[in-house]
Amino acid sequence: MNDTTTNTLITELNAALAWELRAQIMYSHYSAYVKGIHRLHLKPFFEEEANESVVHGKTVREQIVKLGGMAITDRDATEIVQTTDYKVMLREAYATETRAAATYQQILALPGIDPELSDTIEQISFQEERSVEELSQLLDS
Numbered sequence: 138m139n140d141t142t143t144n145t146l147i148t149e150l151n152a153a154l155a156w157e158l159r160a161q162i163m164y165s166h167y168s169a170y171v172k173g174i175h176r177l178h179l180k181p182f183f184e185e186e187a188n189e190s191v192v193h194g195k196t197v198r199e200q201i202v203k204l205g206g207m208a209i210t211d212r213d214a215t216e217i218v219q220t221t222d223y224k225v226m227l228r229e230a231y232a233t234e235t236r237a238a239a240t241y242q243q244i245l246a247l248p249g250i251d252p253e254l255s256d257t258i259e260q261i262s263f264q265e266e267r268s269v270e271e272l273s274q275l276l277d278s
């Protein structure tokens with residue numbers, strides 16, 4: 138990989154990392170604030186999504202280090218909507234997962250990405266797409 142390719146990859150991976158850091162906070166926040174009967178299902182669901190974001194963030198961070206880059210430590214600045222309404226939470230989660238899936242697709246489309254990195258990102262991308270699908274079903278009521 139040449140320097141331009143590597144720098145572009147690092148920039149894009151950092152954007153994905155920032156988004157995972159935001160997702161961790163959003164899901165942990167929603168797992169604490171979800172109210173009513175839906176708390177029974179959605180608290181563990183949000184906790185699981187928070188954990189998945191931690192794992193994705195860890196994987197992306199390690200790839201940035203491997204490329205010799207500097208991993209960011211700040212979350213993406215996109216607002217985390219404060220609410221106790223589970224439907225709003227699910228809509229925000231859907232938007233977050235859709236954006237995450239698009240971010241990983243963008244990385245996979247970069248020219249010069251090596252097969253190992255591509256494989257790692259693809260695994261994450263599949264999980265994001267599963268979350269998008271799951272959330273779209275949760276919203277379909």
Ligand SMILES: [Fe+2]
Nearest residue numbers: 189190193237
């Ligand atoms: Fe993720």
